[in-house]
Amino acid sequence: MNSRENNNHKEDIQTTDVVVIGAGASGTAAALAAKQQGVNVILLEKTATQMGAGTLAGGMFAADSKQQKEKHQQVDKAWLYKKYMEVSGGFMNTRLVRKIIDEAGATVDWLNDNGALMKLTDAGVGGAYAHIGDPATLHGYQEGGSVALKKLLNAYEKSGGKAYFSTPAKELIYDEKGQITGVLAEKEDGTQLKISSKAVIIATGGFGGNAKMLKQYIGTPFTMGEISQNKGDGIKMAWKAGAAERGINVTQYFWAKFSDTEMNKIVPIVGEKWWDLTNFTRYPNLRVNMDGKRFSDETDVTLYSVHGAELHMQPHETEFVIVDSGMLAKIAKSGTAAIESQYAKWKNHPFFYMEFNEPNDTKELLKQENTPYDYTKLLDPLVGTTQTVFKANSLKALAKNMGVNESNFVNSVEKYNDAIDSGKDLEYFSNTSRLIKVSTPPYYAVKFVARNLGTLGGVRINENIQAVDENDQPIKGLYVSGADAGGMYGKAYVDFEGGTLGFAYTSGRLAGINAGQYIKSLK
Template identity: 65%
Template sequence: MQWMRKAISISAITLAVAMTAPAFAADYTADVVVIGAGASGSAAALASQQSGAKTILLEKTPFQMGAGSFAGGMFAADSSQQKAAGKTVDKKWLFNQYLSLSGGFQNSLLVRRIIDESGKTVDWLNANGCRMTLVDAGTGGAYAHIGMPATLHGYQDGGAKALVALKDSFLKAGGQALFSTRATELIKDAKGNVTGVRIIGKDGKPGKVTAKAVVIASGGFGGNKDMLERYIGVPYTMGEVTQNTGDGIQMAWKAGAGKRGENVAQYFWETFSQEEMGKITKQVGDDWFALTDFTRYPNLRVNTNGRRFSNETDATLYSVHGAEIAMQPHQTEFVIVDSGMLDKVKAKGFAAIEEQYANWKGDKRQYFQEFNEPNDTDELSKAENTPKDVAAFLDKLVGNTATVYKANSIPELARAIGVDEKNFAASVEQYNKAYHDGKDPLFFADGKRLIPVEKGPFYAVRFTSRLLGTLGGIRVDDRLRAVTSDATPINGLWAVGADAGGMYGKAYVDFEGGTLGFAYTSGRLAGEDAAHYAKTH
C-alpha cells in the first residue's frame, strides 16, 4: 500500500522541459494536433509522429501530469511478457468483466478492440522508454484480487518518468510540444470537418494550430465543480487531478459530438478531507498513512446512520468499495476497530489478522511503482509482520481530529461519532453474529474472516469517498472517432482516454490496470488513425 502514500511527484527534468520551451508563436501548422499531454495524449502524439504525420502536442499546464503520472500500470491480455511467462489472459474473461460491470451499457466493438490491442501497446511502450513489467494480481494491496489473472504491467520507474520518456521519444521523432498552451475551440471548415484548434499561450496571446486532424485527450472533468454537480450529481467528490476541467469534452460537444459516459465516475479506495488531513498531519506528521491500514481488513463498516452497508471482506476491491462509500449519506464510512484486534497487531503485526503478501516471499518478489513510489512485496511483507502499537498511535488523534474516535462501550461510541444508537447496536450485533456463525445472511460475507467488535475500548476511523476522476463524455466509435448523437463520424476529430465515452457503464472495471490500459491503447490507436487520415486527406 506504499503506492497510496503521496500525491503526484513531478520530476525535475519535466519542469526543465517546460522552462526551456521555445517562444510562443501565434500560428502553427501540423498534420495532427493532440490536446493534452497525459498518458493518452502522449501516446497519441508519439504514435502519430511515428506514423509519419507532423504532430503538435498541446498541454495547458507547464508540465506533464494527469492520472497516468501516478497510476501503477496498465492491463493487457497478450503482451510479450505475458506470453513468455505463460500468463496470457483469456480475452473472453476480460470482455465479460466489462460486460458484467457495465450491464451492457458499453460500446462492445470498442471494448473488444482495446482488449485485442492492449498487448501490442505494452510492447510499444516498452520499446519507447516506458518500462513496464508484468506483476501478479493482488500485489498492489488489492487482497481480494489474489488469484485473478495477471493483467497488470507495472511501471518500473513510476508514471511521471514514463510520461517524460514518451515525450522525449516524441520530440526525438520530430514532434513539437507546446506547454502552458490552452486549447479553447475547435476549428471547422464549411463542410463541418475539424481543421485545427484555437489556442492561448502562457502570456495570454491567442493563436491557432491548423491541422488536418485533432485528438482530444484532456483527461475528463474531475476538477470541474459545475460539471461534476450536473453530470455526476450531488454529493460528489472532487477528482484527484484538479487541472482536468473538461475543456476538451466541452469543445467536442460544441463542435457537434454526442454525449456518452458523461456520468461515469472513477471512485477508488477512500480518503480524508483536506481539512482533516491538516489536523491529522499536525498531530502525527507523515505517520498519518498508518490510518489507511484499516482500509485493508474486514472490520465492520457503518455509514453516518449507523448502519452496516457492505460485505467487508471485499473492502480491497477498491473500485467497488469506493463506489459503495460514494453511495452512502455524506459519502462517508466509519471503520470500527476493537481492542482485541489491536492487541494481536501489537504482538505480531497485521499479519496476525490476515497475511496478505505471503504468496510473494523470497524469489517470488514483485515490484512496481505507483504514485511514483515503490510497491515492493518484500517490504510490504516485512511491514505486515512487524508488531505495531496502533492503539497508542490512534490515541494521539482522538479528540484532536474528526477522524478518530474512542469509547469504552458501543453506545458511547455511537454518541461519539454521531450515529443512531439503535442502528449502530443492531449493526454490531448482526456483524458479530455473522462472525460467530461463520456466515453472513445480510451481505454474504465470509463470516470466518470478519473481525469481531467485542473488546473495549473501541475505536472508529472516519473515511470519505475518493474520486480519481471521470471516465467519459464524448461519444466515439470503435475507431475512437468522435461521432454525433446519431453516430455519424465528425471528420478529423478523435477522442481518447478519460474524454472518450463507451468503455464503461456506471463504473469502471475491477481488474488491475484497466483505466491506464484504455488510456494508452486508445491514445496509440487514435494517433495512428489520425495520422493516416491526415496523410490521405
C-alpha cells in the first residue's frame, strides 16, 4: 500500500521495529516491554500528554506478586478464574483469561521495578464494603496513576524509545498478504508521518467517547465513558486490517454519578462539598427508579460493577436514593459509622493508595466516618435549585417532587419497610438487618445516573495478544491490548478489585514482549 501524500504538508518517513498506538497504561507498558526486548520502538499518542483510564484507576489485581508471596496472601487462581466465569457465563476466551491470571503477578513486580509503585492492599479498602473478607487482589498506586505512567514513559525514553504526542495514528499499512508493514500518522504541525515497521501494538482505550459507536453497539440508553478522547480509533483500524470482532458490546458500568447537566448546577451552589453527596451511594438505603419502583438488593451497592450494571438497566439509567431524617440525625450526632462502619477493620492496620490521583487513606477515612456531619446543610440548598435533591414531609409529596408514580413509590417504601420489620425480603432477598428504614420525615431523595468508565472490547485476540481473523488465525505483526481487546469478559466487568487495570498492564506488557520476540525471530 502506498502512503498518501498531502500537497500542503511535508511527509516524515521513519523506520522502526515496533509501533505502539496509544500511551495509556496498556500502550506505555507495551512500548517499554518491547524496548526491553532490544528492538526499536516508536510510541504514538493523539493527545498532548498521557491520559486514559490508567491515570484515574486505583490499582491492578494479581494472584502471586512478590508482595503477595512475602505476606503469604497469594490468591487462589481457581477463585479468580471462577470470578471471570461467573460474570461471563462462559462467553470469554478461557486461554486468554488463564494467561492474564498467570502473568498479573509478574506484571506488578515489573511495574515496581520500573518505577510505577504498587502496594498490596486488603479487599474493600477503597470503599467496596461488600468486598471485605475477599482475597486481597488489589495492588494500589502509591503515587497515583499519572505519576506511574510518567515514570514508565521516562524509563522507556531513557532506554532509547521514541514518543510522539499530539500525533494520532490514521491507518495501518499492510502488504498484499495482510501482514502489517507500518502506520500512517499525523504530527501536530500537520506533517504526515509514515512509519515502516514489522509489528504494531494497538492500545487506544476503547470507544467510550464515541456516542455513535456506543449507540450502535451498547444500545440506548447509554452513558458516555469517562475518557472522552477514546473514540474507537484502534478498533476500527484493526478491523480494517482484517481482525475479527469480539466483545464490542461490553462496557464497564461502575458506581453512580450525577449527570453533567446537574453537576453544572450543583457545584456553583455547594462547591467542592458536592463530593460528600456521593457518600449516599455507599449505604444500603432504599433505591427506586424513574417509575418509582424498587429494583435491587440495596446491600450490594458497593459491588460497584454489579450495581452499576443494575443501574444501567433502569429507565434512563437513573435511580433515587431515599434518605429519611432519622438516618440524617444519627449521622449528625455520630458520623456515618452510626449507620455502618466501613473502615473499622483497619483501625490498627491502616492502608494507603491513590485513586483518581487522590489519597485513599484508611486513617483519614475512619476519622471521617466517625465525624458528625449535618447533611441537611448540604442537601437543603440543592432542593428546588437542582433536579438532584428532592424533599417532602410525606411520601406522596416526595413522589410528586421526584416526578415518579405516586402509587408505585409508596408501595415500594411500604414493602421495603415491611421487609425490615419481618426480617424477610421477599422481593430481592437482601440481608434486612443492614437495610435503612424510611420512617422519619422530612424525607429526601438524591438522584444519580449510571457511570460508564469505558468500553472493554472490540478486537478478537488470542492468548498471545495477537489480533486474529474470523478463522482465529493471527494477523502477522498485529497485537491489540487493553480496552481495545475482546475476550476477557462476557457482558460486564469482573467483580473483584483491579481487574481492568490488571488486564491493561498485563496485556500491554505481554504484547510488548511478544512483539519484540517476533521481531527478533525475523532477523
